[in-house]
Amino acid sequence: MSFATRGFAGRRRERDDRLPPGQTLVQDWPVLSAGPTPQIDTGDWELTVRDETGTEHRWSWDELLALGVEDVTVDIHCVTHWSRLGMEWRGVSLDKVFENVESEHEFVMAHSYGGYTTNVPLEDLLDGRAWVAVEADGAPLHPEHGGPARLLVPHLYFWKSAKWLRGFTMMPDNEPGFWEQYGYHIYGDPWKEERYW
């Protein structure tokens, strides 16, 4: 059993209702990665959405931006207990990306350059809840933070906001992606502290 350490109070921790349980507010932006950082040039970059018929919708970098980049200010919550509130991003709404995608399937696997995957229900990507993000904190997204483009799904734990986004594949079941296979929660709602299996 632990005992209190004489004289230790910890960082000043403010009660903040905007923080989900178990989260701590930070001002910087920790870099977390499960592998080496891919270096993708926007000239080579492509986003692909693949449906169950094998149809592929593709966008080059310029084509993606032409869909319309908007400013978004959101809170993000990492499963490793840090959160940032009111973070400024710029990205293309997934409503625009999925506009002409016809599919019977309700689940999506997001794929990254470098092999990372994460699963998300389609409805969690639509209705203004998700973006292909290209800028953060007022600057183009740095490779170590997932640039040139990453998925941004702020209402779920941040491991779902796949870095180095490459595309989406529609799937009939909620198949687990990388971290979901290795112990993390299949959905990941920070407000219910859905961190692990």
Place this chain on the structure above:
Amino acid sequence: MSTEPAASALVRPRIRPAWHVATVAETLRETPTAVRLVLDVPTWPGSEAGAHLDLRLTAPDGYQASRSYSIAASTPAAPGEPGRVVLAVDEVPDGEVSPFLVRDVRPGDQLELHGPLGAFFVWRPGQSTRPVQLVAGGSGVVPLYAMAASHAAAGDETPFRLLYSVRTPDDVYFADELAALAGPTLGLDLVYTRRAPEGTADGVGRLTRESFAARVLPAAERPRVYVCGSTGFVETVAGWLQELGHAAGDIHTERFGGLT
């Protein structure tokens, strides 16, 4: 030619990591920003040179914070004698734990620690006859000092070299101990990046790939290399070592987070 003793000849009792309660025996100023903590640990099993431990602090409301610290020196508990662990803690500006350990902790305080940890960033006497190159950046010298001290205590004659980069002469950890260890089997080379000792001809400035290459054992001698420091320091040095021809498997690194 180097030889590695047969595995069956190595009788090495496994020291499993466990939770221990330590009592602070002494706190000593080590550098302008760091202290040396001497801890009495009644249940300490001892540790190998290069190992580290996790210190855990608990606030009155139950909040806990843990940080890892390399072990500078360690003595196992014996009948009637607590074990002893020596740490060196550098104060991180705006840190949560290190300011407490550097400024507030006093003899008699009790701390929880978990260890020993880190089975691979260790050096054991008698394991190999290959020379050893240690490269330290700032407080990264702590586990490497532990290796140098263990090497001397064992009377091991493997050639050891320590390249130690610091800002100023005041920032050298274990300065007296390292000076005493320097000799025929430990070459000590200090690099000052901001200010050199007065009255010396030593140049001042950060290591470059060229100055680094001139001051470390060449790849042709196949040294086992241990690098410890901040993430930026370690990544830069590890990159240089590989460019200079050292095999990745010969380079052991321990990096601590924070600024480059």
Place this chain on the structure above:
Amino acid sequence: MTHLDGNVLAGALSEIFTADVTTARGRCAGCGRTSPLAEAMVFTDAPGLVARCAGCDQVLATFVDAGDRVMVSLAGLSAVELRR
């Protein structure tokens, strides 16, 4: 000193394996390379430890610390040798 690197995977596993993991060797299920776990490329700046094969980059093992429990995967290793 926040420990980010090194052969943390073996250190983490040594808490839950009774055999000595410090010299354990494993075979990569992807490329067949058999080498000490200590030589894996370990990414610790993640929501868990990820050890990748130094030869082919495939994930060999992961370790997720969930406080009162851990989730361990050795799925990327076709087998692990543990000395008695």
